Amino acid sequence: MENIEKKLREEAKRLLEEKRVDALVGYEAGTLPLTATPCFITNSEEADRLVWNAFCTQNLAKYVHDLISQHRNAQKRVKPEDRKKKVVGVVARGCTTRSIVLHLQERQYGRDEVVIIGVPCTGYVDRKALTVALDGADIQEGSLAGDRITIQTASGEREIPVQDVLADNCRTCKFNNPIICDVMIGEKAPEMLGAAREYAEVEEFEKLSTEERWEYFTKEMSKCIRCYACRQACPSCYCPTCFVEQSQPQWVGLGEDATDTQVFQLMRLFHMVGRCVDCGSCVSVCPMGVDLRKFLKKLDKDAFDFFGNRAGASLEDPPPLSTFKEHDKEDFIYNP
Amino acid sequence: MARRKFATLKSFLDYIGIEGDRTIFTWVSASEGERFANVIKGVTAKVQALGPAAKLVKKL
Numbered sequence: 001m002e003n004i005e006k007k008l009r010e011e012a013k014r015l016l017e018e019k020r021v022d023a024l025v026g027y028e029a030g031t032l033p034l035t036a037t038p039c040f041i042t043n044s045e046e047a048d049r050l051v052w053n054a055f056c057t058q059n060l061a062k063y064v065h066d067l068i069s070q071h072r073n074a075q076k077r078v079k080p081e082d083r084k085k086k087v088v089g090v091v092a093r094g095c096t097t098r099s100i101v102l103h104l105q106e107r108q109y110g111r112d113e114v115v116i117i118g119v120p121c122t123g124y125v126d127r128k129a130l131t132v133a134l135d136g137a138d139i140q141e142g143s144l145a146g147d148r149i150t151i152q153t154a155s156g157e158r159e160i161p162v163q164d165v166l167a168d169n170c171r172t173c174k175f176n177n178p179i180i181c182d183v184m185i186g187e188k189a190p191e192m193l194g195a196a197r198e199y200a201e202v203e204e205f206e207k208l209s210t211e212e213r214w215e216y217f218t219k220e221m222s223k224c225i226r227c228y229a230c231r232q233a234c235p236s237c238y239c240p241t242c243f244v245e246q247s248q249p250q251w252v253g254l255g256e257d258a259t260d261t262q263v264f265q266l267m268r269l270f271h272m273v274g275r276c277v278d279c280g281s282c283v284s285v286c287p288m289g290v291d292l293r294k295f296l297k298k299l300d301k302d303a304f305d306f307f308g309n310r311a312g313a314s315l316e317d318p319p320p321l322s323t324f325k326e327h328d329k330e331d332f333i334y335n336p
Numbered sequence: 337m338a339r340r341k342f343a344t345l346k347s348f349l350d351y352i353g354i355e356g357d358r359t360i361f362t363w364v365s366a367s368e369g370e371r372f373a374n375v376i377k378g379v380t381a382k383v384q385a386l387g388p389a390a391k392l393v394k395k396l
Contacts (some may be wrong), residue, residue, distance in 0.1 A: 036370050067364045206351065214353025214391060259394040266352070266392075273344050298351050321340055334362040336371070336378040 004119060004186040005052050008091065011117055011183055012047040019091035021115050025063045034142040034149065035128075039065060044309040052091065053144055054162055057124050059279035061235035062100030064090050067097035068109045069238070088114050093121035094175040095279035098312030099235040101179055102275060105312070105319055108238065118181030120189030122160075123170030125149070125279075128289060130165045135156065163193075168293060169280035172198040180315060199301045205294060216293075221262045223288040226254070230282035230292065231268060236275045236311075243267065268296050272301040277311045354391055357382055 008026075015021045022309035028039035028049040028115040034056040040063070040306050041047060049336060071086045076255040092100065097116060122305050129148075130139075137153040144150075147162045170176075178184065205213065228244070231237045244264060252267060269292070283292055303309050306329050342361045350356040360382065364375050 118361060210350075210353050210355055212353075213351065217352040231380050253394070257394060259392055262392060266349075270345065270348060272346075273341075295348075296351060297350060299344065302347050305342055306347075307340060320345075324340055328339050330339065332343055332346050332361065333339075334360045334375070334378065336362075336374045 005050070007185045008052055008117065008119065009047045009050050011185060012041070012050055012089070012091075013044040014175075015089055015115060015117075016041070016044040016047060016158070020087065023067060024087045024089035025060050025067070025092075026050045026091035027052065027060075029060075030055070033139050034125075034144070034151070035127075040067075050091065052119055054123065054125050054149075055144070055255075056093075057127075057167075057281070057284050058233065059096050059099055059235050059277075059281045060090050060092065061096050061103065062233065062238075062281070064080070064088050064100065064114055065103055065108060065235060065238050068113055069240075072109075085113065087112070090114060090116055090118045092178055092181065093119050094173065094177050094179070094184040095121075095169075097178040097180055098175055098277040099279065101312040101315050102236060102319075104276065104315060105239075105317070111301050116178065116181040116183075118178030118184040119175075120186055121164045121176045122189050123173065123176070123192065125162060125165050126167040126280075126284065128284075130160070133165055150197075166262060167280050167284065169278045169283075172200075173278070174198065175277075175310075175313070179313065199297065200299050201294060202298045205298070206252055218262065220290050220294075221265050222258060223290050224261050224265060225288060226256060226261060227287060228263065229287065230290075233281040233285040234272075235279070235281070236277070241272075265292075265295075269299065273299050274297060274307070274309055275311050276300055295309060312333075356387060357386055358389065 005039065012024055016024060022042070024041050024042065026039055027036040029051050034055055035273040036051055036053060036057070038058055039049055041049060067088050075083050090096065097118065100114060100116060103109060134151065136154060137155060139151055139153060141152040142149060149160045149162060151158045151160065171192060173192045174195045176192055177188045231242060243255070244254070252256060252264045276299060278296065278300060286292070303320055307320040309317060346356070346359045346361070349359050360379050361374055364372050366372065
């Protein structure tokens with residue numbers, strides 16, 4: 001991974017010097033030990049801030065979309081002949097490129113407005129799992145070498161293998177190499193060990209009774225405090241005005257009433273049919289640890305079983321809900 | 337396309353615990369008089385058999 005960081009910085013320097021991108025979105029070291037945070041660099045001197053390691057959590061496609069939308073909005077007030085094009089570069093791993101492909105399928109911006117630097121990925125660390133593994137101890141210092149993390153806490157040194165604290169979605173990821181890219185840094189990453197068991201959790205849940213499933217749903221959603229961090233972090237949630245904020249008509253109440261929260265989550269998750277790339281951003285930013293992926297993965301499985309489609313897997317596929325095939329599933333239709 | 341949306345919705349609602357029979361979809365036109373009546377009778381019967389809904393009901 002260190003080798004990849006070096007090549008990444010060189011590539012970023014080159015792109016910025018040649019002015020092929022106006023801004024580059026990547027990750028830099030965070031303020032706390034063992035964290036990485038998104039960063040935006042605009043000139044080649046800043047390229048050395050870029051990092052690429054197992055702590056790079058966020059899906060950067062969200063920022064790409066935000067930057068391009070902001071630019072377009074600003075350009076609306078400029079005369080057509082004076083308008084400038086802005087190109088955004090992004091350090092993209094597999095799920096990030098899937099989100100970008102999704103944006104391109106949904107015509108959010110043109111292929112020429114984004115330059116994708118592909119990087120291989122072997123998963124990122126789930127911070128909540130790391131905290132649990134340390135029994136809640138504060139991380140005073142830490143470092144990552146190969147596949148082991150060494151941590152200094154108040155009570156001494158601990159070593160934890162990365163595999164133990166990998167994020168759930170990373171364990172079963174089938175798309176850990178970029179789908180599309182302009183430049184690929186390094187060699188392709190090997191397949192994740194759990195890739196074959198991708199839907200095991202969903203299938204387990206389906207075996208439970210209706211009442212048990214409902215109880216789990218209500219229990220998880222009772223944790224939700226309506227902070228909307230999941231919506232803000234999700235690259236597929238890019239509506240300028242979210243349905244929650246509409247008041248004419250008011251689709252769902254804003255308060256913390258349990259039913260309102262259930263309906264809000266139900267609706268937001270349902271907007272993700274055929275669009276969720278399983279990047280895990282929603283789960284990693286949720287302050288309450290709501291298990292959203294149990295439900296999102298079911299939508300992913302349905303889209304795959306019913307329509308043979310994986311979100312953002314290929315630029316040529318149309319979005320599954322915008323098309324139909326003659327022999328689509330019909331057995332659910334009531335016909336007296 | 338509506339067919340696809342409803343297939344997914346029914347499957348999803350059933351997954352989170354809303355009984356499968358509460359979600360019913362059908363193709364019917366207002367000019368299919370008798371069939372329309374049959375559909376309504378059938379749906380009403382099905383839903384009544386399930387009893388009052390207790391889930392996702394907001395108490396004001």
